[in-house]
Each structure stands twice: as C-alpha cells, then as structure tokens.
Amino acid sequence: MQNRNHFSIIGTGAVGGYYGSLLQRAGFDVHFLVKSDYAHIQAHGLKVDSVYGDFELPEVQAVRDPQALPPCDVVIVALKTTANAALKDILPHAVAENSLVLTLQNGLGSEEEMADLVGADRVLGGLCFLCSNKVGPGHIRHLDYGLITLGEFRADGQPGGITPRLEKVHAQFQKAGIPIRLVEDLVLARWKKLVWNIPFNGLSVVRDQLTDQLIRDPQTRELCITLMQETARAAQAVGRPIEPEFIEKMITDTERMEPYAPSMKLDYDRGRPMEIEAIYGNPIRAAQRAGVDMPETRKLYEALRKLNPVV
Template identity: 30%
Template sequence: MSMQRICIVGPGAIGGMMAVHMQRAGYDVSALARSTKVAEINQKGIKLLDGGQTYTAKPKAAVDARDLGPQDLVIVTVKAAGLPWVAEHLQTLSHPDTAWVFVMNGVPWWFFHGFGGEHAGTGLQSIDPGGVLSTALPADRIMWGVINCNVAIEIDGTLNHAHSNQLQLGRPSGSLNGLDTVANVFRAAGYNTDLSPTIRDAIWGKLLVNMTFNPLSVLTMATTDLLLSDPLVRDLAIKAVDEGRAVGEALGIASGPSGAQRFLAPTKPAVSAKTSMLADFERGRALEVSPLIGAVVEIANLVGVSVPFTKALYGLIRLRSQISAQTNPI
C-alpha cells in the first residue's frame, strides 16, 4: 500500500509538527482545518522550533475536503469535540485503501468495541451520545495512536517542540494488520513508533495522567512541576490515579505504576509544562472534559468501582468548563 499523499486533519500543535516533519521527509502533505487556521497556513505556513533548529512547511490547506481529494493516509489530531466535523469530511478524503489514524487523548468512542467481557458493545454516552460517532467512524476502520510529545503553540503561532516523540499505534481489535506500513511513515518523520496489540493499555496509561493533571492544572493555573511540589495536591493526584488504575484493572487493563510510584519516586524530575487543557483554557477554547475524565466516571459506574476523588475533580472541572464557555463562547 502506497503512503505518499497524507492529510493532517486538525493541524494544531501535534498535527502541525507532524505536517512539518512529514513534508520534510518527502511526503505530499495537506491539511484540513477551520477557516482561520487555513488562512494562517496559506499565508505563512507552519513554523516549528525543534532540537535547536527552525523548520517551516507550507502544506496545501483547505476548509473543504473536496479541495484536497482522496489521500493515502489521513491523520486526525483534532480535539474530541471536532469529531462530528471530521466525520463529515473523512469519506471525501478517502479511497478504499486509505488508512485512518486518530492521534488523540482520552477514552475513544469505540472503547468497548469487542472488549470488556459482559460490557462489550456498550456505548459511552459521555463520549458518543446516541452512537453517532460509532456509526460514522466504524471501529474496524480505525487505527489509534497514543503519543507522548510536548509541543507548545507560542503567541505568534510558532510550534515549539519541548521534548519526547514517542508514538504507539494499534487497532481496537488488537490486529497489527497494516500498521507497520503506517508506522514507517511516522518513523521517516522522526517519531519513535511502536506497534501495540493492546492499545487500550497505552490509552489508559496516558489517561491516568491526563485525567488528573489536566483538570488540576486548570483549577490551579499551575504547571505540572508546581502541582507535584505541593504535598496536598500531589496526594490528591495519587488518589485519583489509583482510582483510575482500579477502573482499568476491573476491565483487565494493565495501567502501569501506582500513583505513589509515579509521583513520589519518579524516574525523572518533574518537567515544568502546561497541560493541553490549561493551554486550551488560556486561549478561550472548549475543554476536553468528557473524554479525559467524564468517561472514566461513566466507566467506573459501569464496572462498580468507587472513585470519589475522581468524581470530585470531574465536578469541579465540569463547572469550570461551563463557566468558561459562558465567558468565552466559541
């Protein structure tokens, strides 16, 4: 399967960096985005600071998928709220062999597809009310990426890659069919890419950090190192992570180290970084509350695991998000 024509859907921090490096690697890269982002890309391209070097790419950018045509690989890097918009355009960007890769945070709409024992097939109302996404974006077609890559958007729109470029790719079914071809594209662009037959483990392992630090960062306006430096906040983070681990374990998910192992005896010093949710909050954007923490509460209720600290965080950040939306309507 040829992988020459690539479209990045939602070229923000993560997707923008992919666009730059994939174009540098020789691929024919385009971008599908909202009108303001398209105007920005068409005017000045995408500028990336990475490893002490400055790179600029100018992929063809469009609001309408018909202006880009069918692609060999479509990489979706939008926030969860943008998925209905993606579903409107994805078929136009595709031919029968087009690979769809979603590189996103949080619990996906297909989480219980062929998984979960007695809960298999359960739809998550916090993520996909009415099953709209499950119909439009069928799990059998999906490849999923879990990325560890810190990229910030500076005031002038420049992307600044601070650290990490690790990616895990998998399918909801656990099959590795076709993944290596896609992984080679990411590898050519400089990403350390591994294949996973248990992608839910990777999703949940990253989720434990996101469901904790993202809400805490917005509630306190603090970077991750400051959150961990306060013993009371750190203790809350430990408790929330351990609740999340218990939910995952009830479904047979290997969630990695405990909260204490992560935050009391870390293998690396805490990095001073803004979470993606804090960056969105500061820019007046909608917060990814449901996929990062609301779905955890829904799944906890489903499997009968008590998560009082997680529920408290969920209530607080949900209210903060509602007030923010009223103050900064999108």
C-alpha cells in the same frame, strides 16, 4: 494500503501541525485541513520550534474546505475531541476506499466515534506523549517528548495485535523521525495514558498551576498519586490491569519534565471548551459499568464542568 504515502492532517494545531510538518519534511505528500490560520499558512507555511532543531516549511498543501481534500492513504485526526461533531462533514471527503483513519486524540471513546463514521476496520488509534503548543498562526513550539503509541482498534474491545498495516505506518513515521511504539492492546494503552492525564490536566486548571508546581507541592502531589491509583483501579475493573510501578514512573517522568501547561489548561486559559468528557466522563462511566466508583476523579470532573467556558 497503497504505496503513495499520502497523508491528510485534520486539525493543524499543536499535535497535527507538529507531526504533519515532520512527515512533509521527510518527503511524504501531506495535506493540511486548516481553519483559522488558513490565510497565514497559505502565505507563510508552517514554522516549528523544537528541542530537536527548529525548521520551517515555506510551502504546504493547505485547504480550508474539506471538499478540497484529496483521498489519502492515512487520514490523521488531530482535532480536539470537543470538535468531533465536525468530522461527519470532513471524513467522507478525505477517506478513499483503502484509507486508514488514525486518531491522535485524548481520553476514551475517540476510536468508537471514528468507527461510527468510517467503519471499525479502517481505524487505528494513537496516543501522543508530546509537550507541544501552538503559539501563533502556523507556529508550533515543541518543548519535549514526541512518542506516539500506536495500536489497532477492535469493535469488540479485544486487543488488535501487531498487524502489517501497523508496521507500515510505523516505518513511515520512523522515516519522518517520529518515535513510535506499537502495542497489541490499544485499550490498555489508553488507560495508561489516563493515569497521567486525569490528575495533571484537570488539576492544572482547578489549581492554576503548571506540572512542576503540581508535582512539587506535597498536597497536590499526594492528590495526583491518589487520582493515578484510582485510575489504575478502574483499568483493573475493565480488564486492563496496570503494573504498580507504572505510577512511580509517571511521577518520575513528570519531575524530569520541563514546566508544562497541559492542553486542558491552555484551552481553559484561552476560553475554549475543555476535553472533559473524553478524559473524565467516559472513564468514569466505563468504571461505573464495571462496578467501580472513581470518587476523587468524579470531584475533579464536576469542578471542571463548572469551569468549562462552553456548556
């Protein structure tokens, strides 16, 4: 990595808009690839309402044509996984000889998709523990949390360890006020996030409830725990055991969380395709290859497929 500290944000929504704004506010050179909000952002910039303090960026470097993106040190992919087909036409313009590609996407399989496009040696993976929504053109509302768990991708599936380039990105994000936790095993971190995502994303759609309602109702609470335990068994089967107390922590954290509509519910309510394959299909198939079934997860997967606005 060079010392220019240039970032590209691919997907200026609830995730990319929030973290990209923090990076620009800290003085980094940030370029935003914008689709539907381009005219508004060009005229008015970005606005962030945050529990840690509201702020605005009246001027940002926004482009709507991928060919206008300058090659940057770190290319942050914050698109929904349902939009990944577009990356083959985006990343070649954004990636320079020494660029890294950091994917901040849900579920399993994101790093593999990036590696197919740019090479496995360029790819970092990040998991966002963030309650944030896009509430209008160029307008992000940050409700809670903000931690990114960051790790190295390895094409062989082995832990990548803590590398100097991870530590450099860590330092840059910390300068921007973004909390970062480095992990030696990115795959384990992804399975641990699925422990929360699998129950709360899908059930928020099929039950039409927010997180506080799901955790308060005895029936759905029990189903959430069942889905969490099922996910942990699948993780164990693929060689990533999760400590039992982690499930209890996820339940406690959700009880303390502000009432929240997970990203899948927001997508469904707005008539957008949901990230069903990344969050459900890929883990189910990975567990199946390891000889483990996920029956309750599979039921939820099939229910979501029937509800998906775009087939």
